Amino acid sequence: MGLLQQDSTVSKIVFNTPGGATTITLGVAAGIWLLLSSLKHISNPKIDLKTIPSPKGAYPYFGHLPLLGEIPSLQFSKWHKELGPLISVKMGVKQWISISDANLAHQILGIDTTVTANRPHTTFLCDYHALKDNGIAGANPSTQWKKTRAATLQILSPRNREHLDKLHGPDADLLIETLVNTTARDGSVAVSDPLHFTSLNVIFATCFGRRAESVDDPVFKEVSYLMNQTGKRSSPAEEISTFLPVMAIMDILFRKKKDMHKFIYERRNPAFERYIKASLEEDVDCFAKSLLEMEDINNHDNVIVTLADLIIAGTDTTAVMLEWSMIILCHYPEVQKTMREEIGKFVSEHGRLPTFDERESVPYSISVQKECMRFRPITYFGLPHEASQDIEVNGYLIPKGASIVCDMRALHRDPALFLDPDTFIPDRYVNERSKPMYTSANMGPEMRDHYNFGFGRRVCPGAYLAELEIFNVWVRLYSRCLVEPAKDAFGLPVYPDLDDIYNAGITSKPGSSTLRIIKYKDALL
Numbered sequence: 001m002g003l004l005q006q007d008s009t010v011s012k013i014v015f016n017t018p019g020g021a022t023t024i025t026l027g028v029a030a031g032i033w034l035l036l037s038s039l040k041h042i043s044n045p046k047i048d049l050k051t052i053p054s055p056k057g058a059y060p061y062f063g064h065l066p067l068l069g070e071i072p073s074l075q076f077s078k079w080h081k082e083l084g085p086l087i088s089v090k091m092g093v094k095q096w097i098s099i100s101d102a103n104l105a106h107q108i109l110g111i112d113t114t115v116t117a118n119r120p121h122t123t124f125l126c127d128y129h130a131l132k133d134n135g136i137a138g139a140n141p142s143t144q145w146k147k148t149r150a151a152t153l154q155i156l157s158p159r160n161r162e163h164l165d166k167l168h169g170p171d172a173d174l175l176i177e178t179l180v181n182t183t184a185r186d187g188s189v190a191v192s193d194p195l196h197f198t199s200l201n202v203i204f205a206t207c208f209g210r211r212a213e214s215v216d217d218p219v220f221k222e223v224s225y226l227m228n229q230t231g232k233r234s235s236p237a238e239e240i241s242t243f244l245p246v247m248a249i250m251d252i253l254f255r256k257k258k259d260m261h262k263f264i265y266e267r268r269n270p271a272f273e274r275y276i277k278a279s280l281e282e283d284v285d286c287f288a289k290s291l292l293e294m295e296d297i298n299n300h301d302n303v304i305v306t307l308a309d310l311i312i313a314g315t316d317t318t319a320v321m322l323e324w325s326m327i328i329l330c331h332y333p334e335v336q337k338t339m340r341e342e343i344g345k346f347v348s349e350h351g352r353l354p355t356f357d358e359r360e361s362v363p364y365s366i367s368v369q370k371e372c373m374r375f376r377p378i379t380y381f382g383l384p385h386e387a388s389q390d391i392e393v394n395g396y397l398i399p400k401g402a403s404i405v406c407d408m409r410a411l412h413r414d415p416a417l418f419l420d421p422d423t424f425i426p427d428r429y430v431n432e433r434s435k436p437m438y439t440s441a442n443m444g445p446e447m448r449d450h451y452n453f454g455f456g457r458r459v460c461p462g463a464y465l466a467e468l469e470i471f472n473v474w475v476r477l478y479s480r481c482l483v484e485p486a487k488d489a490f491g492l493p494v495y496p497d498l499d500d501i502y503n504a505g506i507t508s509k510p511g512s513s514t515l516r517i518i519k520y521k522d523a524l525l
């Protein structure tokens with residue numbers, strides 16, 4: 001791990017990984033803005049720091065924003081190839097430090113690194129969604145945040161596995177039935193909604209002790225609306241005045257803050273108050289109830305935001321992972337066949353499907369899961385962290401206030417970590433890094449399988465639940481069904497383009513996800 005030395009002004013992170021520093025290519029032409037903004041730190045008599053390489057062509061004031069294109073992370077990945085694993089990108093008036101190397105990411109964002117655990121301030125996410133520093137995802141570390149995160153980890157951890165498994169098993173069965181029946185009826189099925197319904201139900205039931213009946217259930221419709229709105233409003237495009245303060249005038253003209261206020265106080269909060277009230281009236285165990293009983297963290301705002309964080313962070317992510325995996329695997333029927341045989345072997349020996357605790361008996365299927373996550377990461381940049389003070393990284397300066405992001409695409413295609421990284425290799429993980437993903441997410445860089453769950457003190461607290469859900473769907477889907485591409489009017493397969501990516505703000509979704517889910521005539525259990 002990186003060695004962290006702190007004094008009152010600068011935190012110093014020193015590389016101790018061979019090659020870590022040497023792979024950094026010095027910037028050919030650091031942007032004028034970056035140079036100027038760095039000078040005030042370089043002028044600190046204690047240090048003489050290098051400027052982090054920055055791509056050419058930044059515009060005055062707008063910085064690199066006009067160069068980003070529709071999928072900014074593709075541009076970031078190109079810049080990383082050119083300039084090395086640590087780059088500085090000017091996002092309007094904000095500085096983003098992007099990392100494409102796992103060791104470096106761990107050194108800068110690792111668990112022992114308290115100076116990078118903050119979240120950058122954005123108007124909607126921090127002031128409105130988080131009701132100013134409440135909940136988990138949008139709050140900065142504080143005693144309340146620590147206790148709330150610990151309570152969440154408790155409820156989502158393997159210690160609660162029996163409860164979570166019981167909740168999810170029937171939903172996974174229902175999902176497969178829906179996908180199969182819709183295909184039989186309509187010829188194909190748009191898999192996104194049913195997948196979202198399934199993941200929402202698990203986390204909704206965990207939080208409130210009840211579930212939605214179907215995608216037409218008003219609860220599902222309302223929560224989907226609240227989630228989509230929150231996702232949309234927190235995307236960089238919607239938060240543009242954070243990056244270009246001059247655009248604040250547009251916010252005033254379009255009464256944006258008034259609109260955010262209305263959404264949170266007239267739609268989001270009343271909905272969550274209703275869900276909490278209903279769960280208190282029912283005789284059910286749920287996280288909302290436990291949270292309300294916990295001293296110090298049971299104030300109204302913290303309870304609402306924590307529950308909203310879980311519902312939002314826990315639904316889209318898992319659903320999108322499963323969506324991508326189905327899109328990928330419809331291109332590889334032979335991989336599906338091998339998984340079917342592997343799971344089938346377990347079924348014929350035990351007369352039932354494997355449970356999550358028995359996943360070691362289906363190593364190929366687990367490897368395919370991980371490879372899907374590596375091949376198409378679910379987020380572009382994870383969630384940004386913020387430097388809460390000046391940080392020295394091997395002679396480079398990350399200034400206080402800079403946002404720190406990881407280029408997930410570049411990170412997962414690092415040839416130093418992944419042989420032939422641009423190729424989908426289903427058995428890549430069969431003999432190595434076979435630990436559960438949630439364990440791996442909390443380990444050092446050399447032990448991690450992938451980096452989708454983020455880093456350090458902010459690493460995803462829902463990784464165990466996500467993995468459990470993915471497993472439950474996986475063994476049912478691939479033992480019972482073949483995932484095929486949809487067909488055109490002539491009955492020919494229309495293979496989804498794996499490079500057709502829809503920019504959904506924080507998550508990276510497939511452009512289209514209409515498929516055919518065909519149940520085998522001799523389907524297993």
Ligand code: HEM
Pocket residue numbers: 136137138149156203309310311313314315317318321378379382383384385452453454455456457458459460461462463465466
């Ligand atoms: C495949 C599924 C998932 C992926 C890829 C994923 C990924 C992530 C990432 C990248 C972060 C940011 C980590 C960082 O800042 O370094 C995060 C944070 C978070 N995730 Fe997940 N997540 C998934 C599922 C879930 C689930 C199922 C839940 C809960 C039910 C959840 C709850 C959260 C919360 C509350 C945070 C905020 C943590 C904090 O700010 O301290 N996630 N997740």
